[in-house]
Amino acid sequence: MPKRKESILSKAEQEAFKQSNLVWQMANSRGFQEVYRPFLLEKLNQSFPDPADFKKEDEFNYAAKTASVFKKVIAELLQWVDAQIEQAKFLEKKEKGEIKDKFNIGG
Numbered sequence: 001m002p003k004r005k006e007s008i009l010s011k012a013e014q015e016a017f018k019q020s021n022l023v024w025q026m027a028n029s030r031g032f033q034e035v036y037r038p039f040l041l042e043k044l045n046q047s048f049p050d051p052a053d054f055k056k057e058d059e060f061n062y063a064a065k066t067a068s069v070f071k072k073v074i075a076e077l078l079q080w081v082d083a084q085i086e087q088a089k090f091l092e093k094k095e096k097g098e099i100k101d102k103f104n105i106g107g
Contacts, residue, residue, distance in 0.1 A: 007095065008095055008097060009091060009094060009095055013091055016091065017087075017091040017092070019084070020084040020085070020087040020091065021088050021092075023081060023084035023088070024084065024085045024088045024089075027081050027084075027085055037078075040074050040077065043070065043071070043074055044071055044078070046067070046071075048064055048068075049064055049067060
């Protein structure tokens with residue numbers, strides 16, 4: 001039986017790599033690229049409610065606050081997905097030995 005190559009990554013990095021790879025795979029899927037991401041971007045770029053559509057100021061304020069929170073959550077989700085992809089790319093390079101630990105931690 002061939003000996004398995006020992007990973008350069010720590011256990012924590014291996015787990016992070018596994019998880020970020022799953023997110024990367026999801027983000028590269030047709031469903032995400034063609035449906036979900038455009039939907040999120042459309043909602044993110046949607047304008048705020050029109051004050052003329054409301055009879056009471058408190059109704060408009062509630063709608064505006066809700067829209068603002070929704071946009072912040074969408075932006076955070078998209079940033080998180082992008083950060084997971086960057087982490088997966090970095091850890092993939094590190095696993096291949098293309099990136100060295102400049103502090104030589106554990107070595």
